[in-house]
Amino acid sequence: MIPRIMSTQHPDNYSIPFFASTPILEGEDEITEAFYAFSVLGADEQMWDFEGKEVDEFVVKKLLERYPAFFKKNILGKDVRLTPRVPNPSVEKEEAKLLLETLQGVARSADYARIFYGDEIAPIFEVILPMTTSVEEIERVYWLYKKAVAWISREKIYDITVREWIGDFFPEKINVIPLFETKAALIKAAKITREYILNRKDEIDSQRVFFARSDPAMNYGLITAVTYVKKALYDILRVEEELSIPIYPIIGVGGPPMRGGMRPDNVDAIMEEYPSVQTFTIQSSFKYDYPARDVVKAVEKIKSTKRKSPIPVEIPPFLANYEAEYQKQIRILAPHINRVAKRIPRRRKRKLHIGLFGYSRNVNGITLPRAITFTAALYSIGIPPELLALNSLTDSQLETISEYYINLYEDLEFAMKFFSPKIAEKVGLKELAERIKEFKPEQIPEYIEEAELVFKEEGDIMKLAQLRGFLG
Missing domain, CATH: 3.20.20.60 (Phosphoenolpyruvate-binding domains)
Structure with a gap:
């Protein structure tokens, strides 16, 4: 078994x-x-x-x-x-x-x-x-x-x-x-x-x-x-x-x-x-x-479901540009992530963890929290991490990715519901905000208003977690 x-x-x-x-x-x-x-x-x-x-x-x-x-x-x-x-x-x-x-x-x-x-x-x-x-x-x-x-x-x-x-x-x-x-x-x-x-x-x-x-x-x-x-x-x-x-x-x-x-x-x-x-x-x-x-x-x-064959994948060469843009945007967001991370409640007793970029560590001058807190912090200020670097990809490239990433558009649409163009532009991600506007996403005003308050160090982080269905 x-x-x-x-x-x-x-x-x-x-x-x-x-x-x-x-x-x-x-x-x-x-x-x-x-x-x-x-x-x-x-x-x-x-x-x-x-x-x-x-x-x-x-x-x-x-x-x-x-x-x-x-x-x-x-x-x-x-x-x-x-x-x-x-x-x-x-x-x-x-x-x-x-x-x-x-x-x-x-x-x-x-x-x-x-x-x-x-x-x-x-x-x-x-x-x-x-x-x-x-x-x-x-x-x-x-x-x-x-x-x-x-x-x-x-x-x-x-x-x-x-x-x-x-x-x-x-x-x-x-x-x-x-x-x-x-x-x-x-x-x-x-x-x-x-x-x-x-x-x-x-x-x-x-x-x-x-x-x-x-x-x-x-x-x-x-x-x-x-x-x-x-x-x-x-x-x-x-x-x-x-x-x-x-x-x-x-x-x-x-x-x-x-x-x-x-x-x-x-x-x-x-x-x-x-x-x-x-x-x-x-x-x-x-x-x-x-x-x-x-x-x-x-x-x-x-x-009750049995596993099936995997989906064939070849690495698209344009992902290098996507990764570079992602890293650039993370550098811009790092101070805000670390600021909001202090307000994310703990749910397990953890030791100090030394490891990868994803594990509280200084890399190229950037210190970030663990993945769950990282994700929670970005969602809490209305910038879901799934959307970062989307401005580096053309519609044609997204179509190529969707051939093997089956739920690509559904995942992006999910994240866009919680996206604040106002906050994105305020932190210096204007190109990302403009790219997301092209998708004409359906958004949740109540969520975005609260996220904008959290960005100003007000607002209710746990209310946002409940609205989206997870902490981080």
Whole structure:
């Protein structure tokens, strides 16, 4: 069973979950959240995010102890999955040792499951490696688990082996899911995956790969992100056909088009846009900003639909101009983004995160918040990020893009409802405002009026989030 729905802990919600003890979800509330995602919403996988945030290391023990009836019927590790996202030591030096601690927790969780089920069941047997850029990074995690966790039972400590003293370490190996987040990584994703599969060809019967949507969009613009993710999906299919090993893509999608457009009322469009994806993420806004019945129906629709072939894509050469204009406009907007970001409410307890352009970092003199806050800030001042650099594309070029980006015009129309020409011109984006006027968009006056107040450091940011249906 390869999951179709992965519940995640991305903090893009404006509503506070009914079970939350505080507006900032952490600790015990996230244990409850995992059970809610499995038992009520119908998710068949929960990401447990050690990368950039604090989570409970004893999640398996607590789930089995608190909800025994559910997990006796729905076996953790078989019927439903819990999959950690671990730190990448190549990028996150400060969190490097947490990788080893997390991998040791895999074996500890298996001990709890053995007691609970009376059988050798690994409740966790895969980990997600963020910001993957090479096959070596994947191999290091694979071998770190084998040598530092599974095989440690062979070592002799003073007068006794670890196996005799502490017991066996199970499972004997884990699967590593590479998460590709940059343009360069997306270009190389198929090559890296192919090499890793060839290294493991005698051990695996399938492989999962994970493609980010939020950070590529933040770093290079919406259209570039969609283009490169779709190209990677198409290239992965060719590797699957060549090696005759099933490859199951995961895509990380949030509510606004900038972050994937994954909303309960938009799942048909998402499945049409990414037909070859096996696993779709449902983030916090999807789960909590809509009626539970609508969420359940959307989840059921995805789970009842089988994946299809990807859409062939070639990278249009004119995207280079689009990316350059996008970066130029981001430089103009950066002071306003950072000013408004301070007013965006927190929804998860996060650690300081060091990483890409999309992760609070200084790049070429520009410091920006994480992708969700970045998106929320721009929507809150009436400049949805999906629209940036649209003035660099002709109608003919948009038609070319729409041949593979199926919902291009629908996504742009969605964002245009919340666009303020007045604010765009005020910050120096007159060409963008004029280009958007050519589309004669239907707009929401109430929203735009409030966004213009937020720009002046007045207005209600949460009212705007409710009007559009997500925080960021």
